[in-house]
Amino acid sequence: MGLPRRRADAAPCGGADGVGYGRTVRASRLVSLxxxxxxxGRMTAAELADALEVSVRTVYRDVESLGAAGVPVYAERGPAGGYRLLDGYRTRLTGLTAGEAEALFLAGMPGPAAELGLGSVLATAELKLRAALPTDLADRGARIRQRFHxxxxxxxxxxxxxxxxxxLATAVWEDRRISVRYRRWQAPREVTRTLDPLGVVLKAGRWYLVAAASGQVRTYRVGAILDLTVLDEPAERPAAFDLADCWQEHAARYEQGVYRAEARVRMTVAALAQTTYLFPPAMSRAAQDRADAPDTDGWVTTTVPIESIRHGCVELLKxxxxxxxxxxPELRERIASTAHALAALYPPPSEPQPAGTPPPAGPQPGVAAPPWEPHSGVAALETPTAGTEVPAVEAVVAIRR
Incomplete structure (x- = not known):
């Protein structure tokens, strides 16, 4: 059981240092408020207390302190009431610490910002931030950029x-409807859709659009958009829509739904450890979580999810x-066929053949045909959808017709 979280208004430990600590915490809290x-804009005492992790009574005291210091903060009564600043009042105080300033410079992403058309905006914002910061903090930002990328x-x-x-980013920002011509995997390959764009997401170097279409929120790969027209119509954005939550739900649903079958396999303990680097994350986690205890020969039995027989063959051959x-049995037969086809290309070491010697023409006794249709004399394995993040396979084998 974890320890209870210490509230910001809790009394510090005794001693002279505790007094200084309490003053520092309160000053930081006043700036945050x-x-x-x-x-x-307007916030209730309860909302402020929740955001600052203090009691409502502490918020009352802090608001009185701000008013005594000359900050024009006013209380509005009623159901829609709360605390607010005088219209037009702005403070130039940021309260940035050295670590916070470093984090701002570290968070900049020039590449994605440029792709969104915000490269010059980001550069200008950084210049303004550097100009507003004290010299020592501005220097820290430059130092961070030279050490982290x-x-x-x-x-x-x-x-x-x-x-x-x-x-697309402009349409998302301005809440404007768009019309797109989109290339997809299923027929018909090209379709036209009218969408209400809700947000864009950068995932592993690829951009995705989250948009509403026909009352449903869907995800589209931005690179597959062939044409885009920003319409002079307002986009309808759900009031409770949260982009981060929506994306996490979509990613989890995709990972669970893409694996439609399972394979029961035996593998060595060493191979089980290698699945972390060779399998997609979902396959690797399942293989290790569902593995039995090793037998006397150092083999384990486990179950892994697969997208299809073809996908399972590609992954397990690694x-x-x-x-x-x-x-x-279909997957076992495909693996066996591939193994026999490889054996026809690579005879045992006792029967060496010059490299490039083609196997005898026609079907060979005990050798099954390759499990896929060759193309131009070379059979290419299909890249699995869920394996895009897997490191490069150690060897690529071309199986001739």
Whole structure:
């Protein structure tokens, strides 16, 4: 059981240092209260207490202190009442600590900002921030930039062209409806949709649009948008919509829904450890969570989720001879067919053949045909949808017709 959280208005430990600590905490809280009212407008005492993690009585005392210091804060009574600042009042006080200033400079993402059409805006904002900060804090920002760099895209993936991202970001910001021509996987491949854009998300170097269509919230890959027109119509945005919560729900639902089958397998303990690096996260977690105790030969039996027979074959082949498929029989047959086809290309070491020697023409005794249709003499394995984040496979084998 965790310890109870200490409230900001709780009395500090005794001693002279405790008195100084209490004054520092209260001064920081007064600044936070002032900035909350400046940013949000009217707030009730209960809302302020919740945001500051103090009691309502403490809020009353802090508001009186701000008023005594000359800050024009007023109380409005009634059901819609609360505390607010005098219209037009702004404070130049930010209360930034050294760590907070460093975090602001570290949080800047020039690449994504430029893709959104905000590159110059971000640069201007940073210049204004540096000008407003004391010299020592501004220098810390430059030092941070020279020592930390954020590179969002994953390895071995070219940046996806997103020519309509800037226009899309404008429509999202201005709450304007859009018409898009979109390329999808199923037929018909190209469709036209009228959407209410709700937000954009950058995930592993790729941009996604979250939008409402026909009363349902859906996700679209921005790189698949072929044409985009910003309409002169207001977009309808649900009052309770939260982009972060919506995206997390979508990501969880996608990960659960993409795996439609399971495979029962045996693998070595070493192979089980390698699944962390070779399998998609959901497959790796399931393999390790559902693994039995190792037998005397160091093999474990476990169950992994798969998208399809083809996808399961591609993923499990990464473990080579350290895995055996027990079920389903279709997957076991496909793995066996692939193994026999590989054996035809690579004879045993006792029968060396020059590299590039093609196998004998026609079907070979005991050798099954490759489980996919070759194309131009070479069969290419289909890249699995859920495996896009898996590191590059150690070897790529071309199976000839």
């Amino acid at each position: 002032l900035l909350l009212l400046q940013a949000r 954020l590179d969002a895209p994953s390895w071995f993936r070219e940046p996806e062209p997103t020519p309509h991202l800037a226009a 473990l080579g001879a350290q895995v055996e498929v027990l079920a389903p």
